[in-house]
Amino acid sequence: MLAEVNPLDLQPGTMVQGWRIVRRIGRGGYAVVYEVENEGKRCALKLACQTERSLDPRQVDARANREVACLKQLEHPHIIRIKSFGRWPDPDEGFLFIVLEFVDGFTLAQWAEQTGPTPHDYAVLFLKLFDALDYMHGKGVFHRDLSVNNIMVTKDGEPVIIDFGVADYATADQLTDGPIPPGTPRNRS
DSSP: OOOOOOGGGGTOOOEETTTEEEEEEEEEESSSEEEEEEEEEEEEEEEEOOOTTSGGGGGHHHHHHHHHHHHTTTOOTTOEEEEEEEEEESHHHHSEEEEOOOOOOOEEHHHHHOOOOOOHHHHHHHHHHHHHHHHHHHTTTEOOOOOSSSSEEEETOOEEEEEOOOOOEOOOOOOOOOSSSSSSSGGGO
């Protein structure tokens, strides 16, 4: 059954555990992200699978499980919230998926370009982000790939940190064999 499913190219209308695929939002190092809806509620569904950017196919499940573990520790208005997770299409051997709140807005880069924020607007936004980072680090969770593409700004002007795909937490088992953790090299702390 898994051989019949291409998680990188699910078509609109495909059902994943009660969520209807609306459109593909993007693709990252170990997953593809779709906008989904269920009974009028919009969410993002991150489906863990081997992509052309995956560093190690054996680590796909481990990365998804790590992301879930990180997000389950966090409850902050400026950090994306996890709604549920599971496996699809087979509950035992299927692809891991994570259902996240849908952030309707722009990446930080798009927000800056499209809205022409003032220095005061930047200060207000970044104070909220600093509060979220302080909270996250206080919980022992580290994003490790914070960039203008991993910060969304809602249509109401609220920042939200997204994409915990390479995040880590203090008591997690080691996943990386090499000396450098995954993530965008220029964004590593």
